[in-house]
Each structure stands twice: as C-alpha cells, then as structure tokens.
Amino acid sequence: MGRDDILRTVKEAEASAEKTIIDAKEKASRILSDARSAASESVNAGRRETEASAQSNLQAARDSASGEADKVKASGEGALSEVHSNAESNRDAAISLVLDAIRN
Secondary structure: OOHHHHHHHHHHHHHHHHHHHHHHHHHHHHHHHHHHHHHHHHHHHHHHHHHHHHHHHHHHHHHHHHHHHHHHHHHHHHHHHHHHHHHHHHHHHHHHHHHHHHHO
16 A cells, blocks of 8 residues: 555545544534423423413312302301391381380
C-alpha cells in the first residue's frame, strides 16, 4: 500500500467518523426532542385529568349541597306552615285576651 492509499484511507476514515458523530448528535437531539414532547404531553394529559376530576368533584358537591338545601327548605316550609296554623288557631284567644285587657 502506497502513501497516497494510506492518506486516502485515513481521510475516508476521518470523514466516516465525522459523519458518525454528526449522525449520533442528530439522533441524540431527536431522542431528547421526542422525550420532551412525550413529557409535555404527559403533563398536559395529567392536567386535563386533574381538571376533569376537580370539575366532577365540584359538581358532586353542588348536587349534594342542592339536595341538602332542598331538605332544609322543605323543613323550613313545614315549620312555617305549623307556625301559621298555630297562629290561626290562637287568633280568637289572642283577640279575646286583648279585648279583656282593654276593658279592664
């Protein structure tokens, strides 16, 4: 093998090594970019799931509170009706009591 052949072989090896290095850097960059993209998507998916869960929990709490409010309202209406009924039944006695107090 002559000197020219050796130099050409060395230059070809250097060029091949340089291409390998460039290809490796590109591959590493692609892997890193894909990993960042996957991580970002994972974070976004987690955020969407968390928001959906929070909305579901809020709706469940609203529904429960609404049910409790309806029970309290019904109880209050019952108590109000009872007070009104008692007032009606005691009206005549109250009028007599007031008139007796005025007469005496």
